[in-house]
Amino acid sequence: MAVFTGVLTLPLLAILVSMGQESVEWNHLAETVLxxxxxxxxxxxxGVSLLVLLMGVLPAWLVTTCEFRGRRILSWALILPLAIPTYIAAFVFYQGPEAAIPLLIQVRQxxxxxxxxxxxxxxxxxxxILMLAAVLYPYVYLACCSAFARQSRAVIEAARCLGDSPTRAFVRAALPMARPGIVAGVALVIMEVINDYGAVHFFGVPTLTEGVFRTWFGMGDKIAALRLAGIMMLxxxxLLALEQGLRGRARYVEADAGGIPLRRVPLAGAKATLAFLLCVVPVALGFLYPVxxxxxxxxLYFLSDAGGSFFPGGAALGRGFGLALxxxxxxxxxxxxxxYAVRLRESRLRRFFGRVAGMGYATPGAVIAVGVLVVFGTLDRVAPPFLPLVSGTLFVIGFAYMLRFFAIPLQLSRAGLERIGKPLEEASRLLxxxxxxxxxxVDLPLLRAPLAAAGMLxxxxxxxxxxxxxxxxxxxxxxxxxxxxxxxSEARLHACAVPALLIVAVGAVGLLVMNHWLQTSPTSSKHE
Structure with missing residues (x-):
């Protein structure tokens, strides 16, 4: 376990070690563009953090605590924007500035x-900012739905008995109790914003991630790129320390901890219409409009002459699906x-290994990539001549994917094992x-649902x-x-739409399967 965790952290350690080396361009970068x-x-x-709070928290409260026409469909549809990668949404939303050209001409004149x-x-x-928030708000929405669903009705009713209006009870009672979930959701959004490259590059907004690309591939200064990656890690x-500080150690009253579950309040007339609009606008912006x-x-592409002779992404379809699968x-x-190894003999050290192994999910993909390049480049230089070179192979990119996304199956497997409990394991061991x-x-057959959901995600x-x-x-x-x-990037947007739609379709199916498992599986009895 220690060896496996150490291997996963090697790329990140390599970045920290390499930051101390001499860089030709670093002083210039620090003085000009850093x-x-x-x-x-x-x-x-x-900007994105503030906007996802508006787009995620209120719809989550409405679909969890209110009953109105279309609520059931919207509760599923509100997660679909996660199927739209930010770089694909950027292709669509970038047409917006063109509509502002008449305004810009007037301003200039x-x-x-x-x-x-x-x-x-x-x-x-x-x-x-609007585009990023429109496709990333479901992180906050899902976290808030889980938090609101576990709240006790008694707390909200106590606030109402003290004279609070429904809105004031929501602000003073429900929101503070949901704070850990809200903070966790916003933290995930922030990680995605920092990790983004395609959207910021398309919009011409240079960030730290794009700086890594420019410095490594444009200027050829590997050490300066590693220093930028180190700054991103910092x-x-x-941000993670801030998240832990905001969440604190407070525990919150929940329905499954002895309280009374929240009861949905029927809405009619103007209130129902307003609730519907507040929930449908994020879906329209983040999913319907791009699709x-x-x-x-x-x-238009398939109706053109090129559409009959060339299927964009045809070769990438098999390769990408095979590698991902x-x-x-x-x-x-x-x-x-x-x-399971952590669970067998739980200790502080093993739990620490578990947290470290899942650290890659909070690390931008560009940072992991440059760290992996350093590690495998070093291995190629010190390896005996008769051994094949590893850099530039699918093994390297597969290892990087494992480091980047290991936290997803790790967390779902942990949640599944906690729901199973230990009595069945103890009975098997006694036999x-x-x-x-x-x-x-014993465990694996009972873990089929969470493992299938983890594999799909x-x-x-x-x-x-x-x-x-x-x-x-x-x-x-x-x-x-x-x-x-x-x-x-070649401005072939009609051809680009074909592989983009394939990505969106696969993502939407995966999200719906995952949401179905979350809604039909029993909830954990503990929540911090």
Whole structure:
């Protein structure tokens, strides 16, 4: 277990070690663009965080505590924007600034060039923030739904008895109790914003992640890129520490802890219409609009002359699916065995190994990619001549995917084992069965649902991953994500829509399967 955890952390340690080496371009970067990278990253983080709170918290409260026409469908539809990768949404939303050209012309004619540039920048940044929030708010929505569903009706009724209106009771009682879930959801959104490359590159907003790409591949300065990656790790570490501080150690009253579950309040008339609109707007922005626009582009492509002779992403479809499927199966199996080993002999050290092994999910893909390049590049240099080179192979990218997404099957496997409990395992051990046989014959059949959900989510995330894949893919190896990005970069938006829709379709199916498992499986009895 210690060896496995150490191997997973090698790329991150390699970045920290390499930061001390001499860099030719670092002083120039620090004096010119580093401040801009940091400022843009923080602006996006703050703007998207505020917007996802508006788009995620209120719909979660409405679908959890109110009854209105369309509520059941919307409770499922509100998670669908997660099926839209940010770089695909960027292809669609980037058409927005073109609609503002008449306004920009008027601003330039009346107020001058400086006002024109400022207005254009505000529109571009604002649209990017709106787009990122529209596809990432489900992280907050799902966390809030779980938190609100576990709250006790007695707490809300006590607030009402003290004279609070429903709105005031929501603000003073429900929101503070849901704070840990809200903070966790926003933290996931922030990680995704920092990790994004395709959308910020498409909108021309340089961030730390794009800085890594520019420095490594544009300027050829590996050490400067590693230092930027180290700064990203520091930013993520500060945010995670802030999240833990905000969540604290407080425990909250829940329905399954002896309280009375919340009862949905029927809404009618104007209130029902308003609730419906508040829930449908995020879905329309984050899912319906991109899908309709992509479908229109794909239809135009297939009606064109090129559509009859060339299927964009055809080769990438098989390669990308194969790589994602094999990696998802292997990583899910390894995560199940890992968490079972932790469970067999629980200790602080083993729990620490479990937390460290899942650390990659909080690390941007570009950071992991450059760390993996350093590790395997070093191995190739010190390996004996008769051994084959490892860098530039599918093994490297598969290892990077495992480091990046190991936390997904790890957490779902842990949750599944906690629901099973230990009585069945103890009975098997009393019958003389060894731990491995107990796991295979007792635990594994009961873990089929969470492991299947973990594998599906892992498959979808690997299929969507862009920054890591762009850096580590072997020569002439394309996935659906890289194909869609390349076609969009060449302004071939109609052709780009075909692989983009395939990614969205697979992601939507995976999310619906996962949501079904979450709603039909028993909830944990503990929540912090």
């Amino acid at each position: 401040g801009r990278y940091l400022t843009n990253t923080l602006v996006l983080v703050l 009346r107020f001058g060039v400086d006002a024109f540039l400022l207005t254009e920048q505000v529109i571009r940044y604002g649209l990017l 930013v993520v570490a500060v 309709v626009r992509l479908s229109h582009w794909a239809g 094999v990696t998802a199966v292997v990583v899910t199996a390894m995560a199940a065995l890992f968490i 003389g069965h060894p731990p491995l046989r107990t796991f295979l014959q 892992l498959f979808v995330d690997i299929l969507k991953e862009l920054p890591l894949t762009l850096i580590l893919r072997p020569a002439n190896f394309e996935t659906l994500a890289t194909t869609a990005y390349s076609l969009a």
